Amino acid sequence: MVTIAIMGAAGRMGRTLIQVISQDPQCRLGGALESSQCALLGQDAGVVAGVGTQGVSLSSDPDDLSACDVFIDFSSVEAFEHHVEIASRFKKAYVVGTTGLREEHFKALDEASKVIPVLWAPNFSVGVNLMVKLVQMAAEVLSSGFDVEIVEAHHRLKKDAPSGTAVKLLEVLKEAYKTEDVIYGRSGITGERPQGQIGVHAVRGGDIVGDHTVSFCGIGERIEITHRASSRETFARGAVRAAKFLAGKPAKRYTIEEVLGL
Template identity: 45%
Template structure:
């Protein structure tokens, strides 16, 4: 049996971080090798699994190099500025990275691609296996429904989410736009108010809902004359994101460099 994959978790005391730690602890082929959190976090210096009622021997730290010293892969669901700083150290140390952070600028995405020339990276706005299967279905649907259908993307998340539309909704829009031969930057409509006039059939609309503890709901609506097609994914738990992240980490085990997406991990392009 091969040695377990050594994984570090960024944002280790947050909701997603703890879900990732629990998934790593439950996996037979993975082991927690590092736990990273922001300076000032009350979790610093504590055992990363103390909240589970057991000791892992891994202390939560704000020092990136300390957290990555014994890791092969970092899983990062934090914020763009934090992720970018972590990636620079991953590149330096040869640590692979699974990035679930959203809200990157175009310049930051270009920098991530450059890091991918030096270490293996899987980046996806949503690590859920189901969501990535939906992205494949959306590509197929958009190609078939390329005339006579208006396209709207509706997403809902919890009240604490800081970016809108969600990275998943934007990815869905990018997939649909590409299938139609359009550029999402030119055809997206992010808000409607007042007298807007008739809908431009070449646009892709977005609607955002924030409230409560909604984990993540996404619907792409193809509205034609006489019929509507809705492709929907609803998350009831962050467990799906954690399990998808572990699949991505395993995928990177033999990838010393390269920038990949979940479509590569799941072989959806095969």
């Protein structure tokens, strides 16, 4: 049995993670961390998530997480440094799905990985990570004579753009095309599209969970690889799978590809 603590437990992903944990016979909820300003502190985390009493209250005290095996964090960039410090201090495995992280945050993850097992991924969906592999394969074949564009769409509340998944897809394409020529959106008289340029476009609106499309546009033909998520549960299930993978592992940086066998 893997005991999991959720950081940012009252947020949209936090509640979904609690729902998934409550359905998994190999896991149990052991902690639910929130900021000291959260109006729901003291309430049962399961009740807040809509799955009934779990016997774990929302708390702003990190000590309430000390008995857990793994921490899962999908909270925010602003809370990240505090959370990685907590995970390192308690020597707990740390699964991170927060996007919008900067270079200094990844350095903090590298530092933490010296004392705890750490796994960060821009997307925990099995389908998205398979998509990344398919895009890599396609780019190797279509590296000449095809223009490539990334379009991602998310809900109106998402704070970062482009999405972490789009950034991952971009990294794969830049490597395949051997280019740093990237344009984020287009406006005005842009002129003829340069050979080898990669376009990245972000759509924000409504309650879109997450759509990603990579288009390879040739002369007389177009190949599109698309993934659409219809529920946050997809990401939560992947994160819980990662938490079970990380439990008991030695300290180092792990990848979602290792978890999924890709």
